[in-house]
Amino acid sequence: MIPIFRLGYAVFLSKEIEKMVDYYTNVLGCVLVERDVDGTAYLSNGFEHHHIVIRPDQHSYLKGIGWQVNQTMSLQDVQQILKNEGIASSLEHDVQPGISEQLTLKDPDGNSIYLYHHMAFTSPGYSNIGIIPNKLGHIALAVKDVAKNVDFYHRILGFYKTDKAFDLANFLTCNDEHHTLNIIQAEKSFMHHIAFQLRNPAHQYDSSDILARHHIPTIWGPSRHTAGHNIASYHFDPDEHVIELYTDMDKYIPELNIMEPRPWHKDTPQRPKKWTSFEYWETQFSDILPTVENRKEDRPSIRVPL
Template sequence: MVQVAKIGHAGFKTPDVEAMLAYYTEILGFTLTERGSDGAVYLSCAVDHHTIILYPSTESGHNHFAFQIDSSQTLKQAAKQLRDAGIQVEQKTDAQPGIPELLEFCDPEGHTLQLYSTIQQVSHGFRETAIVPEKLGHVAMYVHDVHKCVDFYQNMLGFRVSDWLEDSFVFMRCNQDHHTMNFLQSKQQKMFHIAFQLRDWAHIQTACDFLVRHNITPLWGPVRHGIGHNIATYHKDPDKNIVELFTEIDIMLNEVGYFEPRPWHEDFPQRPKVWKDTPQAVAHWGGLPPKELME
């Protein structure tokens, strides 16, 4: 089984690269690291060469998601394990600046995934202006078959289930963070939202003020979720992709099987479970999501 260590980057198609570039650099505070000969733009928020890739296109939406594998495995070993399971894998060299080699394949919903073992490190660190997240935290997807996704990400990529909301919404982790990938049963097949981690509650507050000063109205939040217990706020980027900014997400103590205890937990200890579909599961405080968020 492949063991994913973290979510590395996300690629987006966009009909207006410059508008999205301005959003990621002037609002979120990413750093432009490179422009490709094909017009693609590579942006970093910390030490990896890129966290976001913007591809010129006539369409908008996600293009792919990429994961860095655990250092105990090689990319060759990962490719063999996937192929032995009947998955078609394409091995690419120098397909992206900063990543010498990667694997590309699709999940059961047809979404393109990439795996890599190494990526170039950049030395610029964190900027001092704009919002400046700490990292790319997670991605949530609308899918046709949530159970097939759980089986694939669990048995092929080493993810583990953190929590369920009834039988239709699952939160999966690849490391200690409560969730890296979320899958929501739906008639649609598309990204629900992408999420970036901020330092703390004060950072959420200043981020909301910053968004409003730049004429970006939050869709929802701040709110403290029940599942995962993260404090979050949601808004849309120029292409109408939903972006979550969050902090204080639950941390799994994998050795003992429960989440690091915190005062706002319902259970002591707080273990992975199936939550009932109640307002408390969605939000401890901050209200329920507007319809616009769930379109």
């Protein structure tokens, strides 16, 4: 089992890179740390060099996800585990700023995965404008083969399984957050949404005001989810990726296979379960959130949040 313990960064390709950089700096509140000669932007949401990478391209979609690995296992040993499972990977050096060594591979649906030990620190990583989330919290992937992907992330990469919703969404975590990854059954592969953690409900209200000042509508929420019990709202970035802003997510205790006690848990103790609804307050998902047109092979965006 590979000791992944943290969601590190997301890499996007973008047709509208300047609009995306403007959104991430002036709306979301990240800091633009560095730009390559080709225009690639590295943005930080904390003390590390980057949490969002945006590269110019003729298409717009999520290219890959960086996951941080505990130093108790070398990347060479990780590579051997992958090789034993028949999974190809390449050990790369100095291929991006801030990371001297990383292991690159693909998940069963072809999403790039970057495993690394260290990322250089930067200052300042926290902005003084925009929403300014606490951190990059989780990513939801729509995939064509849920069983194969859940097995890959659980059995090989070491993620814990927490909740399920219907036969659609599968929640997994690599630490004590209820989920750092959500795997969703779909006919095509794409990023369903990317989520940033806010400080508290007041920060959630403030974020909606900031979005409104930038003429960015909220497409769903705020409301409280069932799986994870987080308060969440959703909007689009300039490339029409779904962005979730959330707070109050459950903490998972893997040793006990329960969530920490919370006032709104109907089940005590709250154990991982299969939910038959997506939200707790009986707010209805809107039917005006259609799937957008495919933009690159099987990598479209979608407008319906989970």
